[in-house]
Amino acid sequence: MTADIKSGSSGVGVGQAGHISSFRPDLQGLRAVAVIAVVLDHLLDWPSGGFVGVDIFFVLSGFFITALLLRELHRTGGLSFKEFYIRRARRILPAALLVLLVTVTAGYIVFPATRAKETLVDTLWAALFAANWRFERVGTDYFQEGLPPSPVQHFWSLSIEEQFYFVWPAVLLGIFVIAAKFGLRRRGVCRRYALIGVVGATVAVSFGWATMQSSTEPTTAYFSTFTRVWELSVGAAVAIAGPALARLPRTFIRPAIAYFGLSGLAASLFLITPDTQFPGPGAVVPVLSTTLVVGAFQGSSVYGMAPLTNKAAQYFGSSSYSLYLWHWPVFVLLAAIMPEQQLSYYVVAVVIALAMSELSFRHFENPIHQSRWLESELDYSTATVVRLRITPKAWSLVGALLAVALVFSLLAIRITDQRAGIGETNEALDTGRSVMEVDPCFGGPAIGSVRCPQLSPSEVTPSIDTFAKDTQGAFSCWRGEGEEIRSCTYGSTQPDALRLALIGDSHAATLLPGLTRRLEENNWSLTTYLGYGCQWQTPAPGDCNDDMQELQSSLLASEPYDAIVTTSGRKYGGPTEAAAEIAYQAAWSAITARGTKIVAVADNPTVSADVIACVTRLGGDPFECGTDRAQALRDEDPLIAAAAKTPGATLVDLTDSYCTADRCPAVVGNVIVYRDTGGHVTATFAETLAPKLVAGIRAALA
Structure with a gap:
């Protein structure tokens, strides 16, 4: 597939090197806040609003991806979908697939057969970046409500982010193409207004839908792409507003904005509860608070921000993706081995989660991320800048891998059913069955x-x-x-x-x-x-x-x-x-x-x-x-x-x-x-x- 656009100077200016630096300590610090909040919430049910860490991640993802795309648009005049998705794959896939593989394997060891089968099915959805749709359906299924949680349930948020990544680059490209075609005299202004209009409309529609769904179908609202996309779009809006935010004076204004945002995040963590209508309008405070912090750092550093820039925050921020991936499977799998609500469980859970995160980040995720895996040379011309070609051989390889994965999964499901000795358990009643004799030692x-x-547990x-x-x-x-x-x-x-x-x-x-x-x-x-x-x-x-x-x-x-x-x-x-x-x-x-x-x-x-x-x-x-x-x-x-x-x-x-x-x-x-x-x-x-x-x-x- 090949697409070309003609473009001159961006005119938007978002993502220029002067506005989006290669390293943002504030982003790392916010990632640390987000992942620590989520981990504590999952382990201790504390703080009450710890789950808003996911909303922080959504804003950061929307900001980062939009800034990255706009920087490329400014530098080259266009986008390379191929390079964008290669970078995403190199960043996201290795660690995610490793966690899924380990989780499924461990699940077959420690879970009963029926739960191991459900875990495998959940994993397939997660691997296809559709986990949120899976858990949206499961969460609204009455007969699933009382069952233990899936060890890959946390992939729902990653799925929403990846779904956003699938669509958002094409939207940005479309805006630039239309602006280039219909706004030749004031191309930059047209782009800016078009970007603002699209993002604003997305936020308004998605937030309105989230508010309505949260009151009528809260489970659907929590997992739905359409009720969450406004949060990523707010992050995108901060990236679009980069040039304006970069002009903020480096006086007390930036620290005041940043600390006001941090205060909002702290309030969200302790005042929001699982009973709060969420994500609309409950997510407004953590989302806007995150944007204040990100915006305060736009184009310049902010003095006196030790809560975000200290070494501990930077460490957890840099490894936040790995820790997020590993912590939940560790907690759920460990609960199948040793009792919860005991100090030993918490200690072992934290140690294993941190160890798996560190090992994965240092010796697997980071080396692949810094390698040239999937990388290719891209030669930009002065005019033709969006080009994606996938060879038949590459498609064949992808198809073969998917076929092997599908066959393996179906076989595993079949084996699980045989191991459990179960089929359809809700079949029509057999009213002709003979009445069970009353056994005084049975039931x-x-x-x-x-x-x-007393029989053995296996009996x-x-x-x-x-x-x-x-x-x-x-x-x-x-x-x-x-x-x-x-x-x-x-x-x-x-x-x-x-x-x-x-x-x-x-x-x-x-x-x-x-x-x-x-x-x-x-x-x-x-x-x-x-x-x-x-x-x-x-x-x-x-x-x-x-x-x-x-x-x-x-x-x-x-x-x-x-x-x-x-x-x-x-x-x-x-x-x-x-x-x-x-x-x-x-x-x-x-x-x-x-x-x-x-x-x-x-x-x-x-x-x-x-x-x-x-x-x-x-x-x-x-x-x-x-x-x-x-x-x-x-x-x-x-x-x-x-x-x-x-x-x-x-x-x-x-x-x-x-x-x-x-x-x-x-x-x-x-x-x-x-x-x-x-x-x-x-x-x-x-x-x-x-x-x-x-x-x-x-x-x-x-």
Whole structure:
């Protein structure tokens, strides 16, 4: 591909040697602030706004790339896409690919098979600079919310930067071409106004979209390219304003601007929290504060800026890319080997992260960056300055490498599935399956028993490799977020069958497999109304309210069910426990008045991320994992109080099948209890609770 433009003097002046020096200690210092903030946030959850370090990186990236491109445009009159992307590849790819390779390899060693497979898939997205799209989708997937984090999740920000790099050079080139064609008399002025207009429009549109998305779809907003590009564009604006900023007097004005910016960054780190609407408008303060610091140094050094120019800041700034790449995989992988929340974990995590960063930076990243790898001689003519030619041989090599990588990845995924012994776990329910015999030493019935044998960790059910996927069709008839609720009917088709319904959220769905396998023997027909956030309340919380009100109207207008079974997550519902309790009663009372019995199932105890990590820890003993009963039941369940106050409602409390008098184990009767940190119970364990649930339904119907 070859593109040529004719150009004379730039007229913009951004990126001239006098305005963009080859070394900026302030940029290194800001990189240090950014990476240290991110590392501390990931390790200690402190400071509360440590995640704004990524926003600092975005501004710096937009500034640096724009300054670099404009400097080339000024010096040569055009751009070489080939040389630009070669420089980017030499700077970005080696260290990134090394980290991805090490992470995938380590993941296959320390993670359960299902998580190792997910890590490989995440890595492929990261290698293609599309990790943010992957995690945007995963982050909005309800069934992924309670799972452990990906060790390559931090690549989302690098992906956004690379996506910006793919587009921005062409935009700048287009502006210069148009200015050269339509602004021959005042070419420089045309370019300047065009640049300002494009950047200004990008900032306005992207920021507006970010603000709207942050309030309605915060996960999407956090990872989206379109809600983040305004931050890089603000950095680009500082580069475009270089000539004007360079004329600032070297008096107290520059230090005042710089320290004002640093103060804004400090305030952002400690005042912004994960609850802040982000990135719009929450990122405004850290973004603008970063631009103040960068702008203060434009064209001149600033005296008295030790916080940014000291040796420690310069060291961490120079190795910030390497440290950013390594720290998160180290933290996540190490958590699969040793317990978190212990001093030894923090010490080892920091030591390994710093060591890997230093070794990678000194002996791998830096030598390649300073080498002539991928470098070619570029001969600029006085007029023809943008030229990119990729030979067929080069394309063949790239294609072959991609093909090999794809085949290797598919084989690895296949091997992982075979190792885990899993396929599609949410297949349609097999309602003809024979009912499991009650084993007093398997699952819930074995709680607290000292006579039941304890198997080895490798013999628990479901296995460590598969428990996170153990749903057995519980969500085969499910309303996803934003969708319409639907119904499915299982069980007896006899005319005299008792009609039951199951209404609720994902915690209600976990009861489904065990119930369906016992419908025929009880001559019950069961219709389900299950969905994301669908607590059976009036009014119902979240976006399920309309569906719940429509369902309520349908229940009141149609033939009454003999009984309705319901449950919901204890931490979800109305604005307060009292409001949720009243909302339950309002929904149920209208139905019980028609003769329908309500079987309210108390929600299962909660579980923490530490417990799930304990179960999967390499070399650990899952039988030692668990939560204190008081902690697991700390959140009150408003459904329990509502059942006590609603005539015609019966409470079925299965808590004593989860917990002993003082502890809620992660493994009961050699069965893993929870799939994830969202409190979703494995289908295998839920199956062992079905006899007690069926007994409760029978009692309510009696």
